Amino acid sequence: MPKPILEVQELHKHFHTAADQVVKSVDGISLTIQPGETLGLVGESGSGKSTLGKTVVGLLEPTSGKVVFHGQNIATARGSQKRELNRNMQMIFQDPHASLNPRFRVGDIIAEGIDAYRLARGQARRDRVAELLERVGLHPDHAARYPHEFSGGQRQRIGIARALAVKPQFIVADEPISALDVSIQAQIVNLLKDLQQEEGLSYLFIAHDLAMVKHISDRIGVMYLGKMMELADRDSLFMEPLHPYTKALLSAVPASNPSAKRLRERIVLHGDPPSPLSPPVGCPFHARCPAATEICVRYIPEGKEVRPNHWVACHLF
């Protein structure tokens, strides 16, 4: 197996509320991403997937645990080494209306990283911006316009061009399609896939739409209340989900073929996810789990490799 480009080891990110309560948004997550691979991350809102993404790229400081990029711990890197790590890990944001400064022209938005890392100036900078715009399917003339003149999908393309400008190796895409029309979502996902092949990028792709995640990911992780419940190859996760939570999630995906739909049973979860302020003792999912037993209420299940490359954190296995 090749050396992973990114290793996350026992990562925790806790927040303190005003009332001195602790929210464990990310609670002991470990994962690896291989060069050129896409790891999809799904989970309900509040499951900590966005926090995980922001902590991985260094926008948030981890409470404990390590993020290792190309064998280098990003927390201990300093100076030019740190800048190099930062440049190599970029992020694509969720809300294309909030992720572009309304006062900048598109060309300056895209060139922000180019300027910060002094990658190009003058004519070379303009050429690079034009090249990036064409790369993401926009017109070079768009550089002179302002973000409010673009649609959501076009803005997301601008956000992608901005991340690509510094030639990163790894990109965290934090729900890049959830704010877009369904008809535009596929375009953006396909653009990300094309760019991955051309540039050899690795992605951590965060979403809550299983169909899109399935389309783009090589492996998929399922998060619930800050913990990784199941992590497996895309096909084995979809064909043979092990964790009851994963099964419930998959049963909620609308089937495109109505006759296939009758074959499977819809598993309806009762209740809302517990408040992250007071997570349940034992398995975080036990209160909503159809298969919960005595042990689930008492002990937190450990992640086990039940089959090769298929990890699950559940007492059933």
Place this chain on the structure above:
Amino acid sequence: MNVTSTKLDQPLDHLFHPVDRSQLADQTLAYTSVPMWKDKIRKLVRNKLAVIGLALLLLIMLLAAIGPSLLPHSPSAQSLTQTNLPPSAEHWFGTDDLGRDVWARTWAGARISLLIGFAAAAIDLIIGIIVGGISGYMAGRSRFGDRIDSILMRIVEILYSIPYLLVIILLLVVMKPGILTMIVALSITGWVGMARVVRGQMLLLKQQEYVLAASKLGTSHAKIIFKHLLPNAAGIIIVNLTFTIPAAIFSESFLSFLGLGVQAPIASWGTMANDSLGVILSGQWWRLFFPGFMISLTMFAFNAFGDGLQDVLDPRSHQ
């Protein structure tokens, strides 16, 4: 029931025809790209009340600049033969009990009031942006940052709780009453409002994804503050200014009216109103009316303009 008789299996050629490809590829602009501020000025001009407010403000400022020289009377020249004259062609706003021209004194007073208002607001703005900016930018960044934010905000709260009347009375103990004292007194307590507004904006804006993106792209702190945060907070800061300037002008008039502000012989709207209190019952209405009217008009103009500006620059506040 089939109203339109077109069936799907019929050829639809009469409805559709292929587009000429050469017309498709053209993505050039059909209009000129408009920067945001131009768009906002257009919106502001469409707001009648704001335009009236701005026009009144400009008129007041113009008259403050040239008003006294429109008549051949000096604001401080006394003429004991011409006391307490009603408004006339000779004296447009009449004269006071020392024979001084009220028109000239009104616009000389406007200079003082506007000077103190703008100077106090400018000092508020500078201190407010520095303190609020540091506080909001540092908050939540680290343990040290939280501590800085917390210290600055406690200072703000303490100053906020002291009434400015008390501050100015205390200041008068150590400083001579006058324009400088007024400016100092108004800005000692005045900047805290601006600091709070700026801090709030910083806290809000630094969570915006474009600021996160900038820091991820390696943009320096200085650039993030001056290119991303402050320009996007500018709208709300300007709106706030249109409320702090008239507040400072009103405070000046009020304090001068009480005798705590600028001292005779300097004219100010507040001192003129105070001087005329004794004679209002004897029918010399013009001595109280003109300074009082100017205070009201200035307040109205600033508020009308500020309100229109708020609609344009801070649309969320009017939802």
